Amino acid sequence: MNRTLLLFSMMKKNTRMLQQGKHPTLRKVGMIFLMIYVAAVYGGLAIMQFTTLLSAGLIELAISAAFATLVVFVAFLVVMMIPTIFYFSNDLKVYLAMPFTPNQIIGAKTMIVAYGMTPVIALVAACFIISGVISNTLGIAQYILMTLSLFAVGYAAIVAVGVIEIILMRFMPFFRDKDRFMLIVGGVVSIGVVVLMLAINRMDFDDMTQFSSLHIPLEFFPPAWASYHLVVHPSLWNALLVIVSFAICFGLFWLCAKTLYLDIAQNAAIHVAKKKKAKTTGASNASTLSVLIKTEFKNLLRSPTYLMNNVLSGFLVPIIMMVSFYVSFTKASDSAINISELLPLVLDSIQIGEFWFAALIGICCAWVFTSFNMIAATAISRQGRNRLRWMLSAPTPLTMHLKAYVYVGTIFTLINTAVFVVPLFIWLKVSWVMWLGLIVGFVPSVVFENVLNLMVDCYHPSLDWMDENEAIKKNTNSLIGMFFMAVQMVIVIVPIVLNITPKMMVMIALGVMVIGCFFIRPILNHLSKRMMDM
């Protein structure tokens, strides 16, 4: 056990952030801020859900909701984390060469996953307790029992996902390729998130019986199901059930880890080179800039990490927005508002005319989607130290590289926006004036916003990462980009909602974007000078 703990602390140190940036404390503050932000958003939603149920007296439903939320949440999060840590991390060969037994390695790796998930489990538990206090419906024994079983179920969920994935890796060699695995599982998780969002969106919060569907995840997962029964009806028999289900769950994991894990993990690093037929493209006359743009496209599309985080997630947000718009308004159409009346209604309440309203939509889309796809905000970080050196030593002006990143970011934001706006506008049957307004608002904003996000990343990129995941995930720049976006939105939207010179506000916002575009060249020049000093 001591050696397992030693190994665990070694791994923990190894995954710690590389602190070579110029502003380590700033970065740390940023990360903490991000965590609090995420916790507040998800925690707030969870508390709302639990409190609604508890104050309606539906205590059993609230308890099952807590377990279901926990299981689904943990499962979604660890499904990518376990293979990364268990199979695809390159530290395994280091530990294998050290005097550790396979059991100690597996134990330490499991502890790493559990360690990473503990805050999430604690968050769910805290939300439940807070909801209990707010609604004042639970006894002290229930709090204690609930907290203990939430933690136990959380860890059991990790282990259960582990069992499934160890079996998957052992018997389906197809998944042993890191890139392929990440892409497929990432895709499945994304679809799962969309389905879940839609399900939540469709829920009618006045009709409490719908919440009974929260039982579904529990029935798939015996430890959660048994714990639910124990908390609701404490009895010796139920306690026995809990013990048996947990024993089976952890026992199975132990067995799988012992017998199925190591051989595969040792060979997981083997790359299966794809045989493609050589394509002699012949001499092309493309300009250097367009080759740089293409290179960055390949970089984004071929790396599963970037594909997931920058490209696909960039599509996920507009699709979810579009679908939820559609769902909520088709629902509304058979009761109160008709779709064809919707637009005139909105235009009537915000009196800025069709053109400026559409321009406002264009500006907002440019802001929102640029910061959501994070392509410009992580452009330099994605390159890493080695490629930055290459950029600095190449005989192309740095501004050309920067320009290429702006182009790539702009193109993706354009596609993201199109996915959202085009169906919406067609569906609302808007006039050509609005299409025009949209384009006029969108074009300068998207270009300038991408430059702005790139600027943030040029100022302190995180260049020293071990794998691409770190380049994106441990990057506060995307957060700063989002912060900029939020500030801009507040400055523009609040006066419009309060009806303080709304038309003027849109014009000013657009004017700032247009003027900003005239300063792109000096900005890029300045940035390239700055990068010479890195």
Place this chain on the structure above:
Amino acid sequence: MIELKNVTKRFGDKVAVQEMNLEIPSGSITGFIGPNGAGKTTTINMMTGVLRPDSGQILLNGIDLEKNPLEAKKQFVVVPDSPDLFLRLTGREYCELMSKVYEVDPTVAQERIQQLVEEFDLVSAFDDQINSYSHGMRQKVIVIGALVAQPDIWFLDEPMTGLDPNASYLLKERMRKQAQMGKTVFFSTHVLEVAEKLCDKIVLINKGQIIYEGSLEELKDRHEGLSLEEIFLQEINK
């Protein structure tokens, strides 16, 4: 032709390169030798515009790197110490990118790529992502990319690491050929035998300072009867 005049680089309190004066003539191969942490990579990074010296001047073919970076950078190409650069590109795409960046005529570039790939025995993997290459294969692709560009000055930071005998022989041949064509080849290495066979001139560096500059024969004459290794150790520990 590379000239360094009073070049200094500090990292915090640590002086990585101190008041370095150096002149590397054209048409020759110069070996840059020194223990780990001596400042070789730092020097090459400064010569290639990756790091800005704290003081001093660097001229490449007479062009000031600080004042006229773009022109200066057209003079050289560099093989960096780590080949993990464009892992998501295929070998071919990387070489085409290099030919674009160094403004090589597309048809010429195609011919060069074709020939080099066959020579370095990389045909079968050339259309796979560099990600799936071994260390030596990555090194080969980087070398090919540099040779496609074929500029006047060639910087190589420990280029032999990971190359098989055949590839390292080919690389040495290429380096010689470049020098015969009147170009400047400057490379760092730890392998003294390579330096002995290849270099017209060697530069010894330790703790950021040049401790010897000249031909290897001259150095050998100074230390009669000692092996290369012993000479090296003596010079370093002076």
